[in-house]
Amino acid sequence: MRTEINGNQVELMTGDITRQQTDAIVNAANGSLLGGGGVDGAIHRAAGPDLLEECKQLRKDFLNNEYLPTGEAVLTKGYQLPAGYVMHTVGPVWSNSGNEPGLLANCYQNSLKLAxxxxxxxxxxxSISTGVYGYPIEKAASVALETIIEFLQDHHFGKVIMTLFSEQDYQVYSRALKRVISD
Known part of the structure; x- marks a missing residue:
């Protein structure tokens, strides 16, 4: 599914994010930036060991060996990935405390601003935070797409692709996109 927003494109697709040939792919990272499971692990494996070394250096030089805060974004090279860069952002862990939507929106907004x-x-x-972090995908899809579309309405950017893991995830995002653009 594709739509145009203020001269920008938004596309939904299923696939492997490590094979995307966009300028950057977004890593749903853990705060250590040192790799992990899910999307994070797949990106680190596909990019090769230089990504881990740059992440270690980034933590040392800019984060004082601390964790990247939830909702923030940092950029590294893509190394062996088709994408030139990897944008690392830490999504919120779902606890239904009420602050998760703002933190999740920050992931998308800060990644787009940095790009x-x-x-x-x-x-x-x-789909940030919908794996092991447990964010309900229906809620996450709405936050993600509302944030992306709001950004694109205010900025000339280019193309944003939501690369979704499964056909089921694609269907959830497709329904959410139709809702968001009709509002």
């Missing part, structure tokens, strides 16, 4: 600041014009996102 625009670096003059990138295409980015691929996974």
């Amino acid at each position: 625009k600041d670096k003059n990138l014009s295409s980015i691929s996102f996974p």
Whole structure:
């Protein structure tokens, strides 16, 4: 599914984010930036060991060996990935405390802002926080798409792809996109 927002494109697709040929792909990272499971592990494996080394250096130089805060975003090279860059962002762990939607929106918004600041014009996102972090996918899809569309309404960017893991995830995001663009 594709739609146009203010001259920008939004596309939903199923597939492997590590094979996307956009300027950047987004890593649903853990705060350590040192790899993990799910999307994070797949991106680290596909990018090769240089990604881990850059993440270690990033933590040392800019984060004082601390964790990347939830909702923030940092950029590294893509190394062996088709994408030139990897945008790392830490999504919220679902606890139904009420602050998760704002934190999740920050993941998308900060990633898009950083990509625009670096003059990138295409980015691929996974469904952030809907795996082991337990964010309900229906709620996450609405937050993600509302945030992306709001950003694209205010900025000339280019292309945003939601690269979804399964056909079931695609259907959830497709329904959410239809709702968001009809509002």
